[in-house]
Amino acid sequence: xxxxxxxxxxxxxxxxxxxxxxxxxxxxxxxxxxxxxxxxxxxxxxxxxxxxxxxxxxxxxxxxxxxxxxxxxxxxxxxxxxxxxxxxxxxxxxxxxxxxxxxxxxxxxxxxxxxxxxxxxxxxxxxxxxxxxxxxxxxxxxxxxxxxxxxxxxxxxxxxxxxxxxxxxxxxxxxxxxxxxxxxxxxxxxxxxxxxxxxxxxxxxxxxxxxxxxxxxxxxxxxxxxxxxxxxxxxxxxxxxxxxxxxxxxxxxxxxxxxxxxxxxx
Numbered sequence: 001x002x003x004x005x006x007x008x009x010x011x012x013x014x015x016x017x018x019x020x021x022x023x024x025x026x027x028x029x030x031x032x033x034x035x036x037x038x039x040x041x042x043x044x045x046x047x048x049x050x051x052x053x054x055x056x057x058x059x060x061x062x063x064x065x066x067x068x069x070x071x072x073x074x075x076x077x078x079x080x081x082x083x084x085x086x087x088x089x090x091x092x093x094x095x096x097x098x099x100x101x102x103x104x105x106x107x108x109x110x111x112x113x114x115x116x117x118x119x120x121x122x123x124x125x126x127x128x129x130x131x132x133x134x135x136x137x138x139x140x141x142x143x144x145x146x147x148x149x150x151x152x153x154x155x156x157x158x159x160x161x162x163x164x165x166x167x168x169x170x171x172x173x174x175x176x177x178x179x180x181x182x183x184x185x186x187x188x189x190x191x192x193x194x195x196x197x198x199x200x201x202x203x204x205x206x207x208x209x210x211x212x213x214x215x216x217x218x219x220x221x222x223x224x225x226x227x228x229x230x231x232x233x234x235x236x237x238x239x240x241x242x243x244x245x246x247x248x249x250x251x252x253x254x255x256x257x258x259x260x261x262x263x264x265x266x
Contacts, residue, residue: 015072018187022218056143061207096161106182
């Protein structure tokens with residue numbers, strides 16, 4: 001069974017992304033130093049829901065780009081997968097999502113594509129370096145765990161799981177199987193979504209511009225009240241100061257504030 005598609009949706013132009021992906025400050029951040037923070041915990045609230053995200057490594061604009069492309073591909077051609085699927089690949093992909101609570105009975109989206117197709121939509125070169133970069137992004141996205149609580153109900157799942165089926169055939173293309181969690185799948189099947197224009201995103205040269213474009217796309221939609229004002233926008237992109245349980249290292253936002261304070265003292 002396939003997920004129903006939005007006729008307005010073109011894989012080269014738009015990703016219909018689940019709103020929660022744009023309501024967690026610090027989920028995707030600039031990494032100017034190249035050093036990624038590890039073992040991060042982010043907390044946020046959306047309506048009556050409380051969200052907690054656990055990341056093995058910090059995510060940047062490249063990781064966000066890969067996720068949006070996978071969502072765009074799922075909007076064009078994906079199949080439903082759930083705990084009822086018992087095939088070897090399906091079972092492996094489902095188990096790697098680490099679902100629990102309400103997520104155990106929900107349906108996810110299975111995308112079948114190739115590494116080359118993903119790179120083409122990203123606008124990345126088809127080089128060994130970029131193939132390796134893609135795999136690292138997939139691995140970081142796989143190591144993201146989400147917990148959503150609403151009253152006494154809970155939902156837990158990974159962001160995605162993936163499997164690359166390597167082929168030894170000459171000229172053969174490695175097949176990539178990706179399962180996107182049920183919250184992302186629901187946005188593609190008639191649920192609420194934010195429309196992210198990938199064509200606009202590809203035209204932006206800086207990582208910060210891409211992060212800002214996506215954050216604005218999530219939060220400035222017709223009929224949606226934008227509660228965080230412009231004066232707090234830097235925190236939405238660079239992340240808010242760390243809570244004690246989040247990380248022992250300073251956020252880029254803290255470092256920026258520290259530098260500005262030192263300049264004023266001089």
